[in-house]
Amino acid sequence: MNRRSSPGAGQWFTVVILVGTSLFLLIKLFQFASLRGNYPTGLTVAGVTVGGLSPGEATNVLTNRYIEAPVIIYHGQDRFEISPADAEFELDLEAMLSRADIERTQQDFWAGFWGFLWGEPVEVTPVELSATHNREALRRVLADISALMDEPTQPAQPVPGTFSFQYGETGTITNIEASFADIEGALYRASNREARLIVEPSNPERPQINLLTRLLVNSLQDYEQITGGAASMFVMDLNSGVDEIAINADLPMSGMDLLKLPIVLETYRLLDQEPTLTQSSWISSTLSADLGNEGANQLLRFVAGQDDPRLGAELVTQTMQRLGLVNTFIVLPYDSDPPAGTVRPSTPANSTEEVRTLPNPYLQTTAEDMGTLLSMLYYCAEGKGGTLMAVFEGDISQTECQTMLAFMLQNKIGSLIEEGVPQETAVAHRHGWISDTHGDAGIVFSPGGDYVIVQFLYKPDWLEWEISSPLLANLSRATYNYFNFDNPYLADARTN
CATH class of the missing domain: 3.40.710.10 (DD-peptidase/beta-lactamase superfamily)
Known part of the structure; x- marks a missing residue:
């Protein structure tokens, strides 16, 4: 009986699988190593996903979502777009990206590689939003809208020839203080940046x-x-x-x-x-x-x-x-x-x-x-x-x-x-x-x-x-x- 000295098809298939897998892992390892300077997969900063982005790219994305995107404010059915800059809204990018860098550098290499392979974060802590605004500047913006849209109350007036008085007409007034919570909430969101002013009826006062x-x-x-x-x-x-x-x-x-x-x-x-x-x-x-x-x-x-x-x-x-x-x-x-x-x-x-x-x-x-x-x-x-x-x-x-x-x-x-x-x-x-x-x-x-x-x-x-x-x-x-x-x-x- 003669014995075959060359490998069989199964052996060749196994070798191909092992070689292919090794090449795939080497390529991915190279990619991961080249992206090691970017933020880890799944990391979010201020609610925005920045995984795989460089600090510069992350800065652009955050600026676009928070500074350049307007906040939509409704006064009744009327719609107004205000720029966050009008409220002197500012991102503390340095503080947020610094915490993001800590997440990047502290991540275990092989754990990070594993997350990179599967597209899932591994032990990544989200970075919270760090921002400020000037409430008085925002108040001025809302006051401008109020002055434009509120309907003044019409005071009582004498009824000519009757020696009596007629009621004034009800108007509207914007409750700016009560509106702050919703509007500031929209200002500090990366999406769904809409809010409503609280508009209340303004009843005419009893005549003086x-x-x-x-x-x-x-x-x-x-x-x-x-x-x-x-x-x-x-x-x-x-x-x-x-x-x-x-x-x-x-x-x-x-x-x-x-x-x-x-x-x-x-x-x-x-x-x-x-x-x-x-x-x-x-x-x-x-x-x-x-x-x-x-x-x-x-x-x-x-x-x-x-x-x-x-x-x-x-x-x-x-x-x-x-x-x-x-x-x-x-x-x-x-x-x-x-x-x-x-x-x-x-x-x-x-x-x-x-x-x-x-x-x-x-x-x-x-x-x-x-x-x-x-x-x-x-x-x-x-x-x-x-x-x-x-x-x-x-x-x-x-x-x-x-x-x-x-x-x-x-x-x-x-x-x-x-x-x-x-x-x-x-x-x-x-x-x-x-x-x-x-x-x-x-x-x-x-x-x-x-x-x-x-x-x-x-x-x-x-x-x-x-x-x-x-x-x-x-x-x-x-x-x-x-x-x-x-x-x-x-x-x-x-x-x-």
């Missing part, structure tokens, strides 16, 4: 008192231009105690029946017990009805402590002075002629160069004085202290203040302040009129807040009721509607 002031001023100026007369008005928000309107409120005006209120106040200050039935009748007629002036003059006699109403008037005036109401005085009782030599008191109001209103020389006040007195009475009745309680401690009580207001609430005339508010609204007021001057001063207890309103109109020689009554009612309506903005009194305004 200057809106009511404009409406009142316009109406009173029209009256003065048409009639050649003078108008004076004072409004105070009793809830805030600080918001007020004073339109010619320091003009001296004839006191008329409005100054019966200080007479009753002085009466209660001097009473050391409940008023008698007769005294109560005098108080009622003085505050709540047009039954002549006898009740007021009788109270002046009580104040004087003798049958001298003129002395009582002097004492009432002194009380007004103590309260700081320096423009208010009563020299004579009602329906009396001045004795020879009677001198008109001088006040800051009537000492100006030109007094346009020709007030009664012996019975004067101003809208501001009357409004201030009413506010004192209100706070006393509400148990909130105030000037009356401070100046006349122990001489005037909360119950007495409440009683005075109760009498004034019975003063029903159906016009002037009352006509400008709903019938069910409580109005504690005292009105008065003479040939050339009409006025009303009161406290309105409305659902939207309590307030003082004092109105005076003067016209030389004769003031027609057809002129004064609708105007004073309309001004009262405008004031009521300001304080009750959400539920205005929409009765048809009377025309002058």
